Amino acid sequence: MVGTVTFLQKAESHTRILFCSESVGSGLQWVGYRAHVHPLETRRFVQTPSMLHKYWWTQSDVPASESGCEVSEYSVEMTEPEDVASEVYHGPELECTVGNLLPGTMYRFRVRALNDGGYGPYSDVSEITTAAGPPGQCKAPCISFTPDGCVLVSWESPESSGADISEYRLEWGEDEESLELIYHGTDAGFEMRDLLPAAQYCCRLQAVNQAGAGPYSELVLCQTPASAPDPVSTLCVLEEETLNAYPDPPSVCLVLNWEEPCNNGSEILAYNIDLGDTSITVGNTTTHVMKDLLPETTYR
Numbered sequence: 001m002v003g004t005v006t007f008l009q010k011a012e013s014h015t016r017i018l019f020c021s022e023s024v025g026s027g028l029q030w031v032g033y034r035a036h037v038h039p040l041e042t043r044r045f046v047q048t049p050s051m052l053h054k055y056w057w058t059q060s061d062v063p064a065s066e067s068g069c070e071v072s073e074y075s076v077e078m079t080e081p082e083d084v085a086s087e088v089y090h091g092p093e094l095e096c097t098v099g100n101l102l103p104g105t106m107y108r109f110r111v112r113a114l115n116d117g118g119y120g121p122y123s124d125v126s127e128i129t130t131a132a133g134p135p136g137q138c139k140a141p142c143i144s145f146t147p148d149g150c151v152l153v154s155w156e157s158p159e160s161s162g163a164d165i166s167e168y169r170l171e172w173g174e175d176e177e178s179l180e181l182i183y184h185g186t187d188a189g190f191e192m193r194d195l196l197p198a199a200q201y202c203c204r205l206q207a208v209n210q211a212g213a214g215p216y217s218e219l220v221l222c223q224t225p226a227s228a229p230d231p232v233s234t235l236c237v238l239e240e241e242t243l244n245a246y247p248d249p250p251s252v253c254l255v256l257n258w259e260e261p262c263n264n265g266s267e268i269l270a271y272n273i274d275l276g277d278t279s280i281t282v283g284n285t286t287t288h289v290m291k292d293l294l295p296e297t298t299y300r
Contacts, residue, residue, distance in 0.1 A: 069115040077122070079108040103133025103211070104162010132162030135207035135214035141170070143222045149197070151224065154189035155205050155217075163209040172203045176219060179204065197227035198265020226265030234259040254290040254299070275299055 076089040076096055089096035101107065106129045110122040136159035144152045157165060170190055173179040183190040205217040238255040260268065273280045275290060276299055282288045
């Protein structure tokens with residue numbers, strides 16, 4: 001943000017200096033060597049789209065000079081919010097531009113004039129509050145996983161830049177190209193449900209106030225935790241000709257076969273087979289021979 005301070009000299013030793021802002025109503029000061037104070041006709045403050053602040057005024061009556069000492073330059077002092085004062089301009093011009101001002105922040109200015117007799121006293125301090133700007137960039141959201149498989153996205157408030165944050169916007173997707181707005185509101189967190197296990201996702205956050213939307217946070221990548229495998233969907237008993245490859249007679253054994261289900265992000269370690277009242281655990285295989293069965297018996 002840039003602020004422009006304008007001050008007017010008219011007739012040698014009579015110097016008028018003005019800092020004004022509609023938001024705080026700051027007035028004018030005359031400073032200089034043996035300076036005189038006179039009222040202004042108008043005071044104006046304009047903020048351009050480029051955040052350039054211009055201050056100017058007009059006057060209708062300027063007295064005649066009482067001294068032959070011409071003002072040679074002006075010195076402008078600015079005090080920042082941390083009470084650090086520094087000279088931001090000295091020279092003969094009737095205005096100066098001060099850069100790197102923060103939005104929604106109050107600054108204090110005072111000015112003095114120089115002639116052959118030296119510097120005159122400083123003006124009274126004028127306080128100017130810059131216009132509010134969009135919020136600062138949000139920090140990367142924090143992602144945590146709940147015991148029930150949900151994803152909790154939480155965040156901190158960024159710099160408000162002089163205006164209260166009215167909402168947050170959270171975008172979520174499988175990659176940057178698929179990001180969609182999934183939440184907007186004033187809360188500092190949002191819970192995601194019904195996500196795929198062991199899947200890659202990404203998100204980013206933006207804050208908004210009355211001056212507009214701030215920049216997005218950095219993109220955050222995450223992977224949801226693995227979960228238990230899906231149920232086995234296909235289970236069958238191999239035909240009798242297949243049983244001939246096994247030494248046990250077909251009347252006392254069954255060869256079970258199934259398709260491996262989706263492991264949901266973690267390798268399958270074993271399968272449990274329930275046969276009647278018996279439960280058998282087998283390794284990571286898709287075929288198992290059930291032995292020592294009774295002939296002419298139905299099993300489930």
